[in-house]
Amino acid sequence: MTRDLWVVACAGVCAGLLAGCGGGEPVSVGTAGEAGSGTAAAATPTASWAVTPTGSMESAPDPDSTAPISGGATPSPSGVLRAAVVDEIRVADHATFDRVVVEYRGTFGAWQVRYVDAVTEDPTGQPVELAGRAFLAVAVDGATFDNALQADDTVPHLSYAGPHRIQVAGANVREVADAGDFEAVMSLGIGLDHPAGVRAYRLEDPSRLVIDVGH
Numbered sequence: 001m002t003r004d005l006w007v008v009a010c011a012g013v014c015a016g017l018l019a020g021c022g023g024g025e026p027v028s029v030g031t032a033g034e035a036g037s038g039t040a041a042a043a044t045p046t047a048s049w050a051v052t053p054t055g056s057m058e059s060a061p062d063p064d065s066t067a068p069i070s071g072g073a074t075p076s077p078s079g080v081l082r083a084a085v086v087d088e089i090r091v092a093d094h095a096t097f098d099r100v101v102v103e104y105r106g107t108f109g110a111w112q113v114r115y116v117d118a119v120t121e122d123p124t125g126q127p128v129e130l131a132g133r134a135f136l137a138v139a140v141d142g143a144t145f146d147n148a149l150q151a152d153d154t155v156p157h158l159s160y161a162g163p164h165r166i167q168v169a170g171a172n173v174r175e176v177a178d179a180g181d182f183e184a185v186m187s188l189g190i191g192l193d194h195p196a197g198v199r200a201y202r203l204e205d206p207s208r209l210v211i212d213v214g215h
Contacts, residue, residue, distance in 0.1 A: 060096035060214040061197035066115055069200040073109035073142065081106035082150040083184040084143045084207060086160040089176060091168050096215055098170040100190060102140070103208040105158055109142030113200040113211055119189030122180030131167065131174040132191030136198065138179075140209060143186045145178065171215040172196055 084106035092099045116137045119128040144150075145164070151157035164178035175191040196214035203210060 061199035063197040065197040068114035070112040084108040085147050085158040093170045097212045098173040100211040107207045108140050111140045122187050123182045128179045128189045130191030134192040134195040136190040138188040145181045
């Protein structure tokens, strides 16, 4: 990690990892490519370990699950990339929930998804305008949109080539936007039509953060 962010809380609670991502195929809205320019993301995560989400990934999250959700870091399997680079952002409208998937090259670290009154950019604190009436702040440690600062003779330079602001015609999700990229902590803001239950978890092979929001 490049920031001293993580003071692990909730000792004894197990990290929850799920083995598959069910439901229909999400719509791909951006991919990463060699070199290029990067941008930014908001709100730094607090350290704790995520409990395995309850319920089925094929059904809507519990409508009462609106508390912050966070996950502990896992080590990179190869160590080739010092910070995971965003490869794709996908959004899908399922029968009873919307799904946002952020896929990475490399393995990201600790993360947090939480409701906020307004999303602000990290590190400037400037507001990030988002469509909708309810907002989620997403922060991921050990991740970036562009790894130019980590690249050298042994680490390839990769950059996310997709849009940094995505308007969505989901039943609840209205917009996904870059909210900062600072010291290998990348952030997103998600604008929703209304508050609803949220489920978030990480999957591997490839490494990705999945966020489900009820309709």
